[in-house]
Amino acid sequence: TSTPPIKHFLQFSDFTRDEFEYVIKRAAIIKRKFKAYEVYHPLVDRTLVMVFEKSSTRTRLSFEAGMHQLGGAAIYLNTRDSQLGRGEPVEDAGQVISRMCDIIMIRTFGQDIIDRFAANSRVPVINGLTNEHHPCQVLADVFTFHEHRGSIAGKTVAWIGDANNMLYSWLQAAEVFGFHLNVATPAGYEMDPSLVSTTRYTRFDNPSDACEGAHLVNTDVWTSMGYEKENAERMKAFDGFIVDEAKMARAASDALFMHCLPAHRGEEVAAEVIDGPQSVVWDEAENRLHVQKALIEYLLLGRIED
Ligand code: CP
Ligand code: NVA
Numbered sequence: 001t002s003t004p005p006i007k008h009f010l011q012f013s014d015f016t017r018d019e020f021e022y023v024i025k026r027a028a029i030i031k032r033k034f035k036a037y038e039v040y041h042p043l044v045d046r047t048l049v050m051v052f053e054k055s056s057t058r059t060r061l062s063f064e065a066g067m068h069q070l071g072g073a074a075i076y077l078n079t080r081d082s083q084l085g086r087g088e089p090v091e092d093a094g095q096v097i098s099r100m101c102d103i104i105m106i107r108t109f110g111q112d113i114i115d116r117f118a119a120n121s122r123v124p125v126i127n128g129l130t131n132e133h134h135p136c137q138v139l140a141d142v143f144t145f146h147e148h149r150g151s152i153a154g155k156t157v158a159w160i161g162d163a164n165n166m167l168y169s170w171l172q173a174a175e176v177f178g179f180h181l182n183v184a185t186p187a188g189y190e191m192d193p194s195l196v197s198t199t200r201y202t203r204f205d206n207p208s209d210a211c212e213g214a215h216l217v218n219t220d221v222w223t224s225m226g227y228e229k230e231n232a233e234r235m236k237a238f239d240g241f242i243v244d245e246a247k248m249a250r251a252a253s254d255a256l257f258m259h260c261l262p263a264h265r266g267e268e269v270a271a272e273v274i275d276g277p278q279s280v281v282w283d284e285a286e287n288r289l290h291v292q293k294a295l296i297e298y299l300l301l302g303r304i305e306d
Pocket of ligand 2: 129164165166220221223224225260261262
């Protein structure tokens with residue numbers, strides 16, 4: 001193996017399709033090793049630092065467990081217990097943290113924060129969710145689609161609900177992989193055009209129409225982290241946007257349902273859908289572990305001939 005020049009994963013469009021195809025292939029191999037209890041320790045003595053400025057269950061667990069499984073160590077930092085919460089400049093944090101570890105994951109608010117951190121980092125930085133992007137989740141979701149249905153290229157994916165970090169990462173994925181998004185967001189909660197750099201989508205006012213013929217129906221919470229003050233107002237505006245059995249019936253007969261979790265049954269998704277036969281939400285969650293192990297391996301070791 002050879003060590004590649006430092007590369008970050010700050011948004012989905014940072015990788016080419018060829019790089020994603022490599023990472024997805026590795027994720028499948030790494031997943032098989034894990035399921036077979038095969039010891040695979042390519043990252044002995046390597047350390048991942050995880051910086052969390054927002055809550056997490058899946059992201060923390062998958063990165064921390066994943067790094068241990070690869071033979072390395074993971075350190076958890078949050079805003080409250082570190083100097084980040086007391087106003088240490090993010091540029092200084094990037095300089096200091098990156099001198100003590102081999103790779104960094106950050107979950108924070110504005111994308112500008114992770115961009116400034118990465119510009120000052122001597123090691124690769126991975127976006128574990130910002131207000132604008134959640135690329136690791138969409139990578140896990142594309143891998144999950146691939147496992148269930150094969151390539152996502154040329155397919156139609158419906159996005160029902162908020163124009164949030166997940167949608168912007170899905171839009172970038174549509175451009176990279178060559179699929180189409182049908183997007184239905186409520187009035188007043190439309191996409192921010194400055195975050196959209198693809199034409200591979202169609203806007204729908206009616207969420208049921210957006211599901212027509214889709215191979216995958218996708219939704220997410222109506223109130224993302226950091227927007228809690230808008231919750232009551234959002235509950236009213238999003239009325240009618242629940243993904244229920246009637247909307248799933250408009251999709252292709254073999255359509256999958258995805259949700260990055262955590263979910264709110266009775267709000268953005270009906271229990272019959274998320275707990276029903278078309279739902280692959282637990283696979284999406286598990287696959288965070290496998291794709292992120294492949295991502296870390298790629299960022300630290302480059303391509304492995306295997
Ligand atoms: N889907 C996801 O990123 O979950 P957590 O907020 O629990 O990390
Ligand atoms: N859009 C959600 C995703 C949570 C994993 C949020 O940002 O809170």
